[in-house]
Amino acid sequence: MHHQTLCAVAVALLSALPGTQAGLYGKKSPVLQVDAKSYDRLIGKSNHTSIVEFYAPWCGHCKNLQPAYEKAAQKLQGLAKVAAVDCDDDANKQLCGSMGVKGFPTLKIVRPRKGGGKPTVEDYNGQRTAAAIVETVVGSINNHVKKVTDKDVDAFLSENNETAKAILFTDKGTTSALIKSIAIDFLDVITIAQARNKEAKTIELFGIKNYPTLVLLPGGDKEAVVYDGELKKDAIVKFLSQAGEPNPDPAPAKEKAKKAKSSSASKAKSKSTSSESSSATAEAVEEVPTQEAPVIIESAPPIPAINTPEKLVKECLTEKSSTCVLAFVPSTHGEKAKEALTSLSELAWKYAKGHRLFPIYEVAKENEAAASLIKSLDLTNEVELIAINARRGWWRRYEGANFSQAGVESWIDAIRLSEGVKNKLPEGLIAISLEESAAEATPEATSEATPEATESSTSEEAAPLTPEADEAAAEASDSTATEATEPTPEPETAAAHDEL
Ligand SMILES: *[C@@H]1O[C@H](CO)[C@@H](O)[C@H](O)[C@H]1NC(C)=O
Ligand SMILES: *[C@@H]1O[C@H](CO)[C@@H](O)[C@H](O)[C@H]1NC(C)=O
Ligand SMILES: *[C@@H]1O[C@H](CO)[C@@H](O)[C@H](O)[C@H]1NC(C)=O
Numbered sequence: 001m002h003h004q005t006l007c008a009v010a011v012a013l014l015s016a017l018p019g020t021q022a023g024l025y026g027k028k029s030p031v032l033q034v035d036a037k038s039y040d041r042l043i044g045k046s047n048h049t050s051i052v053e054f055y056a057p058w059c060g061h062c063k064n065l066q067p068a069y070e071k072a073a074q075k076l077q078g079l080a081k082v083a084a085v086d087c088d089d090d091a092n093k094q095l096c097g098s099m100g101v102k103g104f105p106t107l108k109i110v111r112p113r114k115g116g117g118k119p120t121v122e123d124y125n126g127q128r129t130a131a132a133i134v135e136t137v138v139g140s141i142n143n144h145v146k147k148v149t150d151k152d153v154d155a156f157l158s159e160n161n162e163t164a165k166a167i168l169f170t171d172k173g174t175t176s177a178l179i180k181s182i183a184i185d186f187l188d189v190i191t192i193a194q195a196r197n198k199e200a201k202t203i204e205l206f207g208i209k210n211y212p213t214l215v216l217l218p219g220g221d222k223e224a225v226v227y228d229g230e231l232k233k234d235a236i237v238k239f240l241s242q243a244g245e246p247n248p249d250p251a252p253a254k255e256k257a258k259k260a261k262s263s264s265a266s267k268a269k270s271k272s273t274s275s276e277s278s279s280a281t282a283e284a285v286e287e288v289p290t291q292e293a294p295v296i297i298e299s300a301p302p303i304p305a306i307n308t309p310e311k312l313v314k315e316c317l318t319e320k321s322s323t324c325v326l327a328f329v330p331s332t333h334g335e336k337a338k339e340a341l342t343s344l345s346e347l348a349w350k351y352a353k354g355h356r357l358f359p360i361y362e363v364a365k366e367n368e369a370a371a372s373l374i375k376s377l378d379l380t381n382e383v384e385l386i387a388i389n390a391r392r393g394w395w396r397r398y399e400g401a402n403f404s405q406a407g408v409e410s411w412i413d414a415i416r417l418s419e420g421v422k423n424k425l426p427e428g429l430i431a432i433s434l435e436e437s438a439a440e441a442t443p444e445a446t447s448e449a450t451p452e453a454t455e456s457s458t459s460e461e462a463a464p465l466t467p468e469a470d471e472a473a474a475e476a477s478d479s480t481a482t483e484a485t486e487p488t489p490e491p492e493t494a495a496a497h498d499e500l
Contacts, residue, residue, distance in 0.1 A: 023086040024057050024066050030073035032083040036095040041250045043083055043110050044119060047184045048249060049140045050081035050110045051124060051133065054096050056088040059104040060304045064128075071130035072137070078233040079181045079497055080137045103301035107133075111140050138497050144183040145175050146193040150201040156193065157217070164219040164243035168194040168500060169203065171211040177497040178233055185237060185246040190216075212500040218243040231500050300349030303327070303341065305362040312370070315359065317429065321390035323358040323415065328374060328384040331364040336383040340403035344385075347409055357412070358387065376426050387415050390429075394422035 025031040034042050034052065043050045053069060055062035073082035087096035087104065099108065099121070107124035122140075126132045148156050148167060157165075166186075168179050175194060183192035195202045197211055206215055206224070214227040214236065225242075229235045237246055306312045306326075316324035327344055329337035344360050351357035363370045373379075377386065377395065385398035385408065396415060400407035414420045 022057065023084070023089075024055060024062060025070070025084050030070055030077060030082070032073075032081055034083045034085050035089065036085075036092045039085065039095055043081065045251060046081060046249055047112050047142075047187055047247065048081055048181065049112070049137060049142065050083055051076075051137050052099075052108050052110055053084040053105050054087050054099060054101040054108070055084060055105040057086060058088070059301060061128075061301070062105045065105055068128055068130045068133065072133040075130065075134045075497065076137055079177045080141055082133075082137075109137065109140050112142060114142060114144075134497065138177045141177055141180045142184065143175055143180050144187060144192065145179055146191065147175075148193045148195040148199070148202060150199045153195070153199070153202045153205065160191070162219050164190040164240075165217040166190055166192050166240055166243075167206070167215050167217070168192070169197065169206070169208045169211055169213045169215070170194055170500065171197040176500050178231075178236075178500055182233065182236060182240070185249070186240060186244065187247060189244040189246065190240055214239075214500070216240060216243055233498065300345040303345050303348055303360045303362055305364070307364070307367060309368055312363065312373075315361065316388055317373075317390050319391060321388075322392075323387055323389045325358050325360040325385065325387050325412065325415075326373075327360070327362050328365050328370055328379060328386070329362060330382065331366050334382065336403060340383050340385060340408070343403050343405040343408040346405050347412060358415070373429070376429055385411070387412075388425070389422075390425070393425045395425050396420070396422055 023033060025033055031053075032042065043052060051072075053062075053065070055065075069082065069084070076082050085092055085096060087093060087101055099106075105128075107128075109122045109124050110119045111122070112119045124133070124136060126136050145168075146156070173196065179192065179194060186192060197203060197208075208215075212231070216225045216227065216239065218225065225239075227236065227239050229239060240246075306315060315321070316326065325344070327337075327340050329340065333341065341362060344362075348357060348360050365374065374384070377397075379386070379397070383403065385403070386395055388395040396411075398408065398411050400411060
């Protein structure tokens with residue numbers, strides 16, 4: 001138990017160091033990581049529909065979305081692209097701005113236009129669950145599958161009769177995501193069609209008895225081939241490839257028109273290195289994405305809310321909890337609440353870039369989570385801001401005349417610098433023991449920590465901490481641990497989309 005805490009502390013310390021904050025999605029993640037350089041090639045020019053998450057690694061809602069987003073990526077594998085852009089990375093800021101990203105996470109669905117040209121981009125404002133994301137993305141996959149009926153089957157077959165065609169015979173009236181994605185892979189290579197079992201003449205023409213059945217007409221006077229393999233995308237693509245190669249996606253990077261030729265004299269020795277570097281050059285020649293004028297990100301994302309007593313305790317009221325800033329506001333935000341929350345979110349946003357700030361939460365006053373705290377601290381105003389440090393047993397109240405950003409900022413600065421008077425917390429407020437709170441942390445909470453960081457810090461001596469660093473680390477560990485432990489209940493996706 002003690003170990004877990006230390007690991008979390010060290011992880012938080014490392015991630016607080018400038019330059020070491022990695023993106024949310026690791027190398028093994030099913031989520032495609034895209035940056036300003038690769039965006040156009042991987043997303044903008046793809047024939048497939050994509051969903052793109054614009055995020056910042058420090059943003060709590062982004063961390064909360066991560067498991068659902070990765071699950072969606074798994075379910076959409078081969079059907080659509082699930083990508084993420086780290087907007088905290090300076091290199092991507094212009095891209096994020098040009099996409100109109102104003103808060104995190106922002107999800108956008110990028111859908112190629114059928115006639116070509118710039119794709120359409122729409123905000124995804126649905127539920128942030130894997131099931132909801134999958135449904136919406138699947139609904140946005142372009143349909144290039146031609147429906148064949150008895151009436152037009154002859155015309156269909158004779159049209160471009162030298163090019164390959166494939167017909168999926170199905171007993172369904174709908175077009176599956178899988179066949180749509182296959183049609184996109186083979187755009188202008190193989191015409192993909194589907195015919196329903198009701199089309200008696202067509203069925204008879206091909207002697208179809210079972211559904212679904214996929215028939216490939218390689219074109220010209222070549223014999224039709226019936227597919228009898230697994231109904232999986234990879235296998236089907238491989239089968240169809242006998243009649244024509246699928247479009248490479250992403251399109252291969254254009255090589256430089258003229259590659260520097262190494263002189264023949266010293267070629268033998270440097271051969272392997274020169275071929276390596278030339279392939280690296282080819283990789284590097286990516287087109288700079290065409291961007292519209294950058295948009296300034298003007299509004300900060302809202303601060304997270306605490307809605308349950310358990311969460312309040314876990315975040316801010318255990319014996320290990322360091323400084324939290326809590327904004328008690330009525331659940332229907334009045335002018336004061338709006339002003340206070342705006343100031344806090346602006347501050348959180350501002351500080352997110354540089355120094356670490358305390359975790360800041362909105363707590364609805366009506367919430368039972370807030371009741372005992374409000375009562376025992378005798379907080380009587382409509383809106384109250386407090387800073388509380390359960391570990392050290394102190395709290396402070398914001399006494400400013402209004403909740404302007406300047407006022408709230410100077411109060412927070414004073415807390416950071418440990419200036420001013422701290423009030424002693426009343427007895428009995430911090431009731432949770434170390435063991436209990438540690439036990440609440442699920443194993444994932446710590447295993448999700450980056451392995452490099454955990455390894456280097458398994459003993460107490462490993463971290464010679466200054467008091468400030470200790471404080472900062474403990475604070476960071478709080479937020480890291482709790483965000484990771486938040487359950488994300490997720491209903492199973494009802495429909496399987498990897499079926500024909
Ligand atoms: C292809 O179509 C042309 C005319 O539309 C026809 O003359 C030819 O026989 C057709 N070939 C096959 C293999 O059906
Ligand atoms: C997109 O489809 C066109 C055919 O319409 C094809 O030429 C092109 O290579 C495809 N692009 C990608 C990236 O797959
Ligand atoms: C907020 O209060 C400060 C004094 O604490 C004052 O200088 C400032 O003008 C006030 N701002 C607003 C918007 O009332």
